[in-house]
Amino acid sequence: MFSILRSIWLTFLHIFHATETVEYPEVKPYLAPRYRGRIVLTRDAARNERCVACYLCAAACPVDCISLQATEDPQGRRYPEFFRINFSRCIFCGFCEEACPTYAIQLTPDFEMGEYDRQNMVYEKQYLLIAGEGKYPGYNFYENAGVEVGVKGKGEGKNEEMPVDVKELMP
C-alpha cells in the first residue's frame, strides 16, 4: 500500500528530471572515435592503399556484404581490383576491422547513410577509399612485415633481423 503510493510519488517527481532524449537532427550526439559506422578503406602515410586484398574481411563478414577481387601491381604488391561493400546488408559488427591485418578497413563514427535507391547503398572502392590514414596514423604494413614490394628490402623492416644464411657454418 505504502510502496504503491511511494512509487507513484517518485514517478511524479520525474517531471523535474532532465530528459535523456537528444533531439537528433538539430542536436548531434557525440560519437566516440571507435563508434562502428560507415566503413572506409584507408591509405598509409605515403598515400598508398593499405589493403592487400587478403580476403580476410570478406571471410570474417557474417552477412557476406564485402566483395573484392585481388590483383598485383608490377612490383608484386597486392591490391583489390574492385572492392565493394553492400551497406544494405552490413550490420556494422566491426569483424572486418578486427580481421584486417593491415589496418586498411576501418569503421568510422558516421551513420547518416540514408538513400532513396537501394542500389546506392552498394559502395564501390572509389567511394570507400579515403585520402587519410584513419585511426592508425603512421602505420605501414610493409614496413613491419610482408614481401618485398619496394617499401623495404628483405630483413630491413622494423623489429626484423637480416635473414640467416643457412648454408653458412660460422656462428
Place this chain on the structure above:
Amino acid sequence: MKYLLIIAGVLLIALSVAAGLIWVERRLLSLWQDRLGPNRVGPFGLAQVIADTVKLFFKEDWIPPFSDRPVFLMAPGILMITILLTFAVIPFGPDFYVFDSNIGILFFLGNSSLGVYSIVLGGWASNNKYSLIGAMRASAQMLTYEVFMGLSLMGVVMMADSFSFCSIVEAQRNGWFIIPQFFGFVVFFIAGVAETHRLPFDIPEAEGELVAGYHSEYSGMKFGMFFVGEYLGITLISAIIATLFFGGWLGPSFLPPVFWFLLKTFFFIGVFILLRASLPRPRYDQLMKFGWKVLFPLALLNLLVTGAVLIFLK
C-alpha cells in the same frame, strides 16, 4: 436553440478532450519517463492528434472473414454510445448540462454496465482466442468492479439526498464530499480505473500476454473508436470524480464555473496517466482478490458508517 448549442458543446468538449488526450498522455508519460514524446508535428506536437486521426482513417478497415460480422461492426459503436450518453447528465456548469436527470447516477452506472457489452461482444465476434480471453477477463473484471463502484457512490447519494448530479454539486456548497466520503472516493477511483480498464488494470488488453486483447482484430476507425472510447472513459470517470467528490463546477468566483470543472477533470486525467506511468499490471487473480476481499468490504463499511452517522445526526 440554446439546448442544441449545449448538446453540441458537450459533444465537442467530450470528443476533443478525448482526442487531445492521445497527445496529452504521450507527452505526460514521456515526461515521467525522462523522454520528450511527440513534439515534431505542429507546435509542441499538438498536430500529432490530427496526424494520428488521418492515419487511422486511411488504414485498411479489415473485417476478418471468420468474424461474426454484424456483432463485430456493432461492438465499437456500443462503447462510444454508452460513454457519450453518460456525458449528457454531467453538469459542466451551473446551467451547462444536457439534461438534469433525477436518476443521473443510476443512468451512469447503467450505461457503464452496458459498456461491458461492447468489449465482450467485440472479443467474441472477433473469433480469435486472444480476443476471447481478453473479453472474458474484461467481463469478469468489469462486473466485479461494477458492484462496489455503485456501492461506493451510495454514500454520496445519501449525503446529498439525491441521485441527480446537479443536486449533488449543489449539496457540496458547504464542503466537498471528498472529506466525509474519503473511502468512497478511494473505492470509486480504483473501481473507475478498473472500469475503464486502464493501466494498471488493463488486464483485458495486456499487450504482453494477449496481443491487444479484445480489440486484436480491429483496425482502422473501428479500432479508433475503441481507442477514443478508452480516452472518453477516462474523461468520464475523471469528470464524475470531480462532480461527486470535488464539488464539480463549484470554486472561487474569479474563474468561470466551467473552467473549475475542466480544471478538476484534467487533474484526475493526469492522475490516471500518472498511474499508468508508475504501476505494473497485477496478475488477474490478484485483481479479483483485491476487488472482492478489500474494496468490496470497504465499500460496504463506508456505506454502513455513512448511514449510521447520518441517522445519528438527524
